[in-house]
Amino acid sequence: xxxxxxxxxxxxxxxxxxxxxxxxxxxxxxxxxxxxxxxxxxxxxxxxxxxxxxxxxxxxxxxxxxxxxxxxxxxxxxxxxxxxxxxxxxxxxxxxxxxxxxxxxxxxxxxxxxxxxxxxxxxxxxxxxxxxxxxxxxxxxxxxxxxxxxxxxxxxxxxxxxxxxxxxxxxxxxxxxxxxxxxxxxxxxxxxxxxxxxxxxxxxxxxxxxxxxxxxxxxxxxxxxxxxxxxxxxxxxxxxxxxxxxxxxxxxxxxxxxxxxxxxxxxxxxxxxxxxxxxxxxxxxxxxxxxxxxxxxxxxxxxxxxxxxxxxxxxxxxxxxxxxxxxxxxxxxxxxxxxxxxxxxxxxxxxxxxxxxxxxxxxxxxxxxxxxxxxxxxxxxxxxxxxxxxxxxxxxxxxxxxxxxxxxxxxxxxxxxxxxxxxxxxxxxxxxxxxxxxxxxxxxx
Numbered sequence: 001x002x003x004x005x006x007x008x009x010x011x012x013x014x015x016x017x018x019x020x021x022x023x024x025x026x027x028x029x030x031x032x033x034x035x036x037x038x039x040x041x042x043x044x045x046x047x048x049x050x051x052x053x054x055x056x057x058x059x060x061x062x063x064x065x066x067x068x069x070x071x072x073x074x075x076x077x078x079x080x081x082x083x084x085x086x087x088x089x090x091x092x093x094x095x096x097x098x099x100x101x102x103x104x105x106x107x108x109x110x111x112x113x114x115x116x117x118x119x120x121x122x123x124x125x126x127x128x129x130x131x132x133x134x135x136x137x138x139x140x141x142x143x144x145x146x147x148x149x150x151x152x153x154x155x156x157x158x159x160x161x162x163x164x165x166x167x168x169x170x171x172x173x174x175x176x177x178x179x180x181x182x183x184x185x186x187x188x189x190x191x192x193x194x195x196x197x198x199x200x201x202x203x204x205x206x207x208x209x210x211x212x213x214x215x216x217x218x219x220x221x222x223x224x225x226x227x228x229x230x231x232x233x234x235x236x237x238x239x240x241x242x243x244x245x246x247x248x249x250x251x252x253x254x255x256x257x258x259x260x261x262x263x264x265x266x267x268x269x270x271x272x273x274x275x276x277x278x279x280x281x282x283x284x285x286x287x288x289x290x291x292x293x294x295x296x297x298x299x300x301x302x303x304x305x306x307x308x309x310x311x312x313x314x315x316x317x318x319x320x321x322x323x324x325x326x327x328x329x330x331x332x333x334x335x336x337x338x339x340x341x342x343x344x345x346x347x348x349x350x351x352x353x354x355x356x357x358x359x360x361x362x363x364x365x366x367x368x369x370x371x372x373x374x375x376x377x378x379x380x381x382x383x384x385x386x387x388x389x390x391x392x393x394x395x396x397x398x399x400x401x402x403x404x405x406x407x408x409x410x411x412x413x414x415x416x417x418x419x420x421x422x423x424x425x426x427x428x429x430x431x432x433x434x435x436x437x438x439x440x441x442x443x444x445x
Contacts (some may be wrong), residue, residue: 105269141284182250
């Protein structure tokens with residue numbers, strides 16, 4: 001009986017390690033397929049054969065049955081939404097690789113993981129706020145704004161982040177934070193026009209709300225759907241729609257306040273954007289990608305390569321779109337380049353490919369198309385075309401990145417046998433698993 005309890009305790013420790021690693025990955029934006037495969041990889045490397053893993057949007061579960069005569073041992077862990085920290089993700093990815101290679105054992109891995117998740121962020125919070133402001137300025141360049149629109153976008157992004165930070169401390173749901181952010185961004189445009197500044201208010205509102213738009217979640221949902229996790233994909237799509245609806249409500253409230261104050265904004269198109277000249281777009285994409293990576297606590301050694309890849313992808317998008325290829329195919333072509341280059345670059349700078357892929361693809365995300373579609377639908381207009389365009393762009397980006405990773409990251413035969421649920425290449429975690437030899441367990445009965 002004592003041996004049975006010891007065996008169960010040993011299994012629970014392995015399952016707990018896998019779940020805690022999976023929590024860090026899922027909360028950092030990793031796809032459900034990568035999370036599931038990594039948890040199984042860790043369990044296999046710790047000597048636990050035949051474990052199963054289940055991933056949903058807010059819950060992780062692992063189970064293992066010691067023998068056919070015993071009930072399955074199950075552990076469940078709820079995922080708390082926390083701020084994305086790519087430095088923690090990188091450290092956990094290195095930790096997983098050490099476990100898989102047998103460099104450290106399970107107990108040492110548990111201790112190192114506890115230190116990683118409890119150490120806090122590397123950068124002070126004010127620097128992250130400035131990073132988001134720089135990202136807003138980069139987006140201002142992308143949407144065709146001049147230096148004044150870029151400056152206003154920087155200030156609006158800083159103000160929105162400070163406001164949402166205060167609301168988050170008071171544990172207000174994300175929907176209300178989106179409403180407040182959209183309201184503040186629109187009031188900035190109202191104040192700019194009231195002050196007599198000669199700017200296009202549509203560009204000001206667009207640049208101000210761009211940080212609030214849920215393009216990353218929408219693309220992540222498409223990736224989960226492509227890799228065989230429709231439940232998680234549906235939850236992410238619903239979250240993206242609710243977040244965008246909050247922005248629409250905030251913008252509508254800001255426009256109402258402007259009309260009440262007698263400020264004439266003219267014919268406002270909050271989702272308006274136009275393409276700048278190619279050099280300006282490349283610079284804007286580099287700034288946007290690098291600033292996003294910085295604000296997500298990516299290791300400093302990865303910032304310059306991410307900015308370069310973001311600029312290269314924007315150039316490819318611009319050239320292919322200008323040749324009449326269409327926005328979806330142009331997005332797919334640019335994302336294939338990101339997938340191809342990110343794998344080798346991530347290996348050189350020693351970060352997970354996910355860090356490079358997500359940061360580099362931010363300038364191409366369809367957040368504005370999602371916003372325009374829902375905004376037009378809420379106003380009784382024809383927003384279906386914009387929604388279809390957003391879906392096409394998101395599918396093109398996700399499929400292009402996955403295809404690029406397929407070419408750059410060939411799947412090993414052993415990995416294909418082990419990770420039978422994985423339908424795409426790995427953006428987080430190693431491919432190979434090394435099982436640790438364990439002493440044979442004797443049946444106490």
